[in-house]
Amino acid sequence: MNAADLGLPVAVPSTALFTDRYELTMLQAALRAGTADRRSVFEVFTRRLPEGRRYGVVGGTGRVLDAIENFRFDANVLAFLAEQGIVDEPTLAWLADYRFRGDVWGYPEGEVYFPGSPIMRVEGTFAEAVLLETVILSILNHDSAVAAAASRMSVAAGGRPLIEMGARRTHELAAVAAARAAYVGGFATTSDLAAGFRYNIPTVGTSAHAFTLLHDSERDAFTAQVDSLGSGTTLLVDTFDVTEAVRMAVDIAGPGLGAVRIDSGDLLLLAHRVRQQLDDLGATKTKIVVTSDLDEYAIASLAAAPVDAYGVGTQLVTGSGHPTCSMVYKLVARADGGGADAPLRPVAKKSMGGKTSIGGRKWAARRLDASGTAEAEVVGTGPVPDELAGRQLLVELVRGGEVVAREPLDAARDRHAAARAGLPMSATQLSRGEAVLPTEYVTHDA
Numbered sequence: 001m002n003a004a005d006l007g008l009p010v011a012v013p014s015t016a017l018f019t020d021r022y023e024l025t026m027l028q029a030a031l032r033a034g035t036a037d038r039r040s041v042f043e044v045f046t047r048r049l050p051e052g053r054r055y056g057v058v059g060g061t062g063r064v065l066d067a068i069e070n071f072r073f074d075a076n077v078l079a080f081l082a083e084q085g086i087v088d089e090p091t092l093a094w095l096a097d098y099r100f101r102g103d104v105w106g107y108p109e110g111e112v113y114f115p116g117s118p119i120m121r122v123e124g125t126f127a128e129a130v131l132l133e134t135v136i137l138s139i140l141n142h143d144s145a146v147a148a149a150a151s152r153m154s155v156a157a158g159g160r161p162l163i164e165m166g167a168r169r170t171h172e173l174a175a176v177a178a179a180r181a182a183y184v185g186g187f188a189t190t191s192d193l194a195a196g197f198r199y200n201i202p203t204v205g206t207s208a209h210a211f212t213l214l215h216d217s218e219r220d221a222f223t224a225q226v227d228s229l230g231s232g233t234t235l236l237v238d239t240f241d242v243t244e245a246v247r248m249a250v251d252i253a254g255p256g257l258g259a260v261r262i263d264s265g266d267l268l269l270l271a272h273r274v275r276q277q278l279d280d281l282g283a284t285k286t287k288i289v290v291t292s293d294l295d296e297y298a299i300a301s302l303a304a305a306p307v308d309a310y311g312v313g314t315q316l317v318t319g320s321g322h323p324t325c326s327m328v329y330k331l332v333a334r335a336d337g338g339g340a341d342a343p344l345r346p347v348a349k350k351s352m353g354g355k356t357s358i359g360g361r362k363w364a365a366r367r368l369d370a371s372g373t374a375e376a377e378v379v380g381t382g383p384v385p386d387e388l389a390g391r392q393l394l395v396e397l398v399r400g401g402e403v404v405a406r407e408p409l410d411a412a413r414d415r416h417a418a419a420r421a422g423l424p425m426s427a428t429q430l431s432r433g434e435a436v437l438p439t440e441y442v443t444h445d446a
Contacts, residue, residue, distance in 0.1 A: 043120070112420060150184070155430075
C-alpha cells in the first residue's frame with residue numbers, strides 16, 4: 001500500500017483553515033494595495049536550538065507536501081469566511097481559485113539542522129506563499145521536536161529497539177504525526193494502529209494490567225494470552241509480584257516465551273534480577289522490555305542493564321521537554337513590482353531582543369573536515385563557492401505547484417541515521433551543550 005494514495009489522515013474539508021486569521025487579512029490588504037502579486041521568498045529557520053541540544057532533526061517534510069496539495073478553499077470553507085466577515089468579497093473570489101503554483105526547496109526529511117539553517121524555502125507570489133505560513137510551521141515545529149527527541153533516545157538506546165507508545169499522551173491526530181516523526185528519528189515500531197495504517201510503520205502491542213486484573217488470577221490471565229497469541233507473546237509481569245510472575249510466565253509459556261515487560265519499580269535492579277531468573281529457568285532467549293515514563297536520560301541509565309527494548313510515551317510525544325523547535329517563517333526577499341521576472345531585493349526584520357533576521361534568498365551547505373566529518377553549516381546568498389557546490393543541503397520539493405520529492409518514510413529514517421553519523425562525536429552526548437556545528441554566513445547581493 002502506498003501511503004501517499006490515502007490522502008489526509010482525517011476527514012477535513014481541506015488544510016486551508018489550519019491557519020491564523022491574519023494570513024487572510026494580510027492577503028486582503030495586499031490585494032487592495034496591488035502588492036499581492038509581488039514575487040516573494042519566505043524561509044523557515046530557527047534562531048536557536050532548544051536549550052542544551054546539540055543538533056536538530058527535520059521532521060514532517062512529507063506531511064508539509066500533503067498539506068500544500070490539500071490547501072483548497074472549497075464552498076464550505078468560503079461560506080464560513082463569508083459568514084464570519086473575515087475577508088471581503090474580492091478576497092473570497094481570489095481564494096476560490098487558490099492553488100499554490102510556486103516552488104518549495106528544503107532540507108530533506110531526516111536531515112539535521114542548526115541555528116540559521118534555511119530548513120525550507122517557499123517561493124511564489126506574496127499572496128500564495130503567505131497563506132502557507134501557519135500550516136507549515138505547525139507541522140515542522142511539532143514533528144521536528146519529536147524527531148529530535150527520538151534521535152536522542154535512539155542514541156541512548158545504543159542499538160536496542162525503541163517502541164513508540166505515546167498515543168494516549170497527546171491529541172489523537174498529533175499521536176499519528178508523532179509516531180511518524182519518531183520512526184524518522186530512529187524508533188523501530190509504534191503501538192498506534194492509525195500510524196501503522198497511514199505510514200506503514202510496524203506496530204506492536206500485547207496487553208495491559210487491566211487484562212491481568214480482569215481474570216480471577218494472574219495465571220488465568222497469562223494462560224489466556226498464551227493460548228490466544230502463542231508462546232512468543234510478551235507477558236506483563238509487574239501487576240503483583242515480579243518474581244512470582246516471571247516464574248509463572250515461563251511455567252505457562254515454556255522457555256520459548258517471547259518477552260516479559262516491566263512497567264514499574266526500580267527498572268535497573270529488576271532487569272538484572274529478571275534476567276538472572278529467566279536464565280535460571282532456561283528461558284535464555286526470552287527478552288526483557290521496559291517501559292514507565294522513560295526519556296533519553298533514563299534509557300542511558302539502563303545501558304548496562306540486560307534490557308532488550310524500550311517503550312517510550314509521554315517524553316517522546318512532548319519532545320522530551322521541548323515540544324516545539326521555535327521555527328519561524330520570514331519574508332527574506334521580494335520583488336519591487338509584479339511579474340515573474342522582476343528582480344528580487346533582500347528584506348529583513350530589524351528589531352531588538354534577538355529577533356533580527358538576515359535578508360536574501362539563501363543556500364546552505366555542510367563543510368567537512370579532512371576526515372569527512374562535518375565541521376560547519378555554511379549559509380549564504382548569491383553564488384555558492386565551488387568547494388561547497390557538491391555539499392548543498394536544500395533539495396527541490398515542489399516545482400510550479402507540483403510535488404516532485406515524495407519518498408518512502410524509510411528513506412528519511414535512513415537519511416537521518418547517516419546525517420547524525422556524519423556529525424562530530426560530541427553531537428551524541430546527552431549532557432547540555434551548544435550546537436555541535438557553528439553556522440557561518442556568506443552574504444552577497446541576492
